[in-house]
Amino acid sequence: MSIKIYLPFNYYYLKKPTNLYGQVQINEDNVVAYYVLEASVLEFRDKAIDHASSDMRFLGSILNVDFNADQIQYLKFNMRLCFTYNSSQANITLVYTGITPEYLKHIKLILYEKPMLRNLFVGGESVNNRPIEHNDNDSSDCDFLELSRLTQPTEEALRNPKNSTKNSVLYMLTLIADFPITVFKYVVENVFVNSIMVHTSIYKHFKEWQTTCDGRSRPANIALDRILGMILMLILFSLATQPGDFLIQISHYVIDELYSLLKVLEGSPIGLKLNIHLNNFFLDCFKYHIELWSTFLDFIEPLVRQVFLAIGVFGCLGLTFQIALLVDLISIIGLHSHCFYIYTKVLYNVERKGLSVLWQVVRGNRYNILKGRTESHNYMNRQLYLATIFFSAILFLFPTTLVYYIVFAALKALTFATLSMFEFFRRKLLNLPIEGCVKRLLKGCNDIDCLQIKDVLPHETDFLMHKHQKIDVTVYKITAL
Known part of the structure; x- marks a missing residue:
């Protein structure tokens, strides 16, 4: 059994009493992975701390080295991890883990940056839109994928009152944008119309487009498709006289x-x-x-003569619908x-x-x-x-x-x-x-194949004392090529 602790990079140099929240997972190969995601001001209570929110669990704390807690105190506060800091050392030090088997000889403390992991892509596809396939990835890749999912903004953050106006405007714009495709879907699903269009390219494209849209895996493609369709529609109606x-x-x-x-x-x-x-x-x-x-x-x-009018109107649905209709026209010609x-x-x-x-x-x-x-x-x-x-x-x-x-x-x-x-x-x-x-250009998005783990050399060799035995703690950092 081994232990991996994923800790945000800025927390590694944090020097104030702090509570840590996140998730704990035990993989099939008996690897205990601690994912530290959030932190808050330290609030000790007489009873055990359960959780900070419905999505995260209380993992432990960052304390001053003068705390000098023993095993009973850690259990009393339901800690699974505990770090300490002092004025003479730049970084925090691991002093307690909830699961420490007798044969454990090594602990990996892996530092990461949230923006990098949030914008993680696998094969050009966002991690949120791609399920984890443990059979196709090694254990480290699976940890990175899970960490990327856990660092995404929660529903509570998305429902923040500051974003309510923005979300309302986006919702109204989405309803307006979806109105043409809703009408087209209603017409196509008519029994009489469906029997005529079932073998056309535009009907086949509508089914492919609907699958892509329902899967929510390509929102940027759908948006670009509609923008290009509207531009072509304006060109046909304004520049082309007949x-x-x-x-x-x-x-x-x-x-x-x-x-x-x-x-x-x-x-x-x-x-x-x-x-x-x-x-x-x-x-x-x-x-x-x-x-x-x-x-x-x-x-x-x-x-x-009115066919190009139909091609222009189909710009409300997207450029791909116009291309599919053009394919049918070429086939007829x-x-x-x-x-x-x-x-x-x-x-x-x-x-x-x-x-x-x-x-x-x-x-x-x-x-x-x-x-x-x-x-x-x-x-x-x-x-x-x-x-x-x-x-x-x-x-x-x-x-x-x-x-x-x-x-x-x-x-x-x-x-x-x-x-x-x-x-x-x-x-x-x-x-x-x-x-x-787009995210690579604007937000520094990283592909999972571009990630690498580098050693972080502390001022002194870190180790964890457990039953008078020293367990080495090696510190790494996730970086991008």
């Missing part, structure tokens, strides 16, 4: 580019000799599809190119499978389903004749289908890459350790 026209121009630009692409495929792209009849069939089908889509866009043009990819993919797979099967027939083989292997088979002449004809026809048509499949697969990959970039930025905006970075 933002809806921009979306119409993009839609027609995509249509014109598809026409240009089909015009290139109409001849001999990069010197390839395509099948004339199949190529003309593809061109007629795809051009008709584009004309149909162009007519549909002209029909819904008044509605499309590129719907016809996605259809072309599906058509060519199906035809490509059919021809590839047909060539694979007919090649086995031409070679005089077949696949035995029962035995799971390819074996020889005697086909009739008419079967070989038909197989050869179909194989030759598909073989000469396959290059044309392959060219169209590659072109529209590349177009699909480009669209997917664009949407993935927006999705990546949207998710990163909610998961970046913004709070940790």
